[in-house]
Amino acid sequence: MNEGTLRGNGDLEVARKYYNRVAGLYDFMDILEERTLRPWRQRLLSRARGKVLEVGVGTGKNFPYYPPGVSVIGIDVAEKMLGYARKRLNGRGLPVGLMVGDVQALEFSDDVFDTAVSTFVFCSVPDPVRGLRELQRVVKPNGQILLLEHVRTNRPGPGFLGSLFARFLGPEINNRFTMECVEQAGLVIENLEHLGDEQTVKMVVAKPGKSPYARLENERPANLTLFPSLSSSTAS
Numbered sequence: 001m002n003e004g005t006l007r008g009n010g011d012l013e014v015a016r017k018y019y020n021r022v023a024g025l026y027d028f029m030d031i032l033e034e035r036t037l038r039p040w041r042q043r044l045l046s047r048a049r050g051k052v053l054e055v056g057v058g059t060g061k062n063f064p065y066y067p068p069g070v071s072v073i074g075i076d077v078a079e080k081m082l083g084y085a086r087k088r089l090n091g092r093g094l095p096v097g098l099m100v101g102d103v104q105a106l107e108f109s110d111d112v113f114d115t116a117v118s119t120f121v122f123c124s125v126p127d128p129v130r131g132l133r134e135l136q137r138v139v140k141p142n143g144q145i146l147l148l149e150h151v152r153t154n155r156p157g158p159g160f161l162g163s164l165f166a167r168f169l170g171p172e173i174n175n176r177f178t179m180e181c182v183e184q185a186g187l188v189i190e191n192l193e194h195l196g197d198e199q200t201v202k203m204v205v206a207k208p209g210k211s212p213y214a215r216l217e218n219e220r221p222a223n224l225t226l227f228p229s230l231s232s233s234t235a236s
């Protein structure tokens with residue numbers, strides 16, 4: 001994505017500025033929550049295979065959890081976050097390419113990745129449905145899309161620490177992500193887990209809607225239930 005694209009989207013530019021401001025403190029800001037998130041990252045990333053696109057790669061928190069044999073392209077809207085991700089790569093032996101990019105307008109051809117990964121990214125994407133459709137476009141028909149995301153809630157604000165950071169660094173981006181976004185984007189959910197005390201974190205394993213299996217799933221009669229137990233597990 002070029003600079004013109006970034007500057008043409010006000011919401012995206014707000015996100016870019018915010019994450020560039022917090023890049024040096026980002027890992028510290030999440031240090032307590034990360035104790036809970038770490039095992040969820042490990043479980044999700046263990047599914048990754050082949051050529052992987054990770055969007056919103058941030059400071060590279062997922063790098064330790066990728067299985068052997070994968071290669072990763074990581075993109076982020078904030079160039080300073082990528083600087084910290086490069087430092088985290090040192091000595092890991094994980095083949096990773098890093099670049100500035102926008103999940104809403106990916107600069108990749110169709111059907112090039114085996115896996116797409118997003119962890120706690122879509123809460124700050126201005127148009128989540130557009131971003132998810134872009135993931136679907138660049139993932140192969142037999143590929144997979146792995147998501148670990150906070151969903152939008154009506155709970156109170158960020159609390160004392162979050163308010164303190166917001167005062168000095170600027171407010172966080174409003175969360176627009178819901179499970180309805182996944183459905184609207186046309187992804188076919190294979191597995192859905194509701195995590196956390198309030199179940200506001202969703203772990204999603206999905207197929208691109210363009211896959212032959214997905215087309216059959218989308219076109220089957222509404223009154224036909226093939227696997228009742230699986231159908232009930234994908235309710236949001």
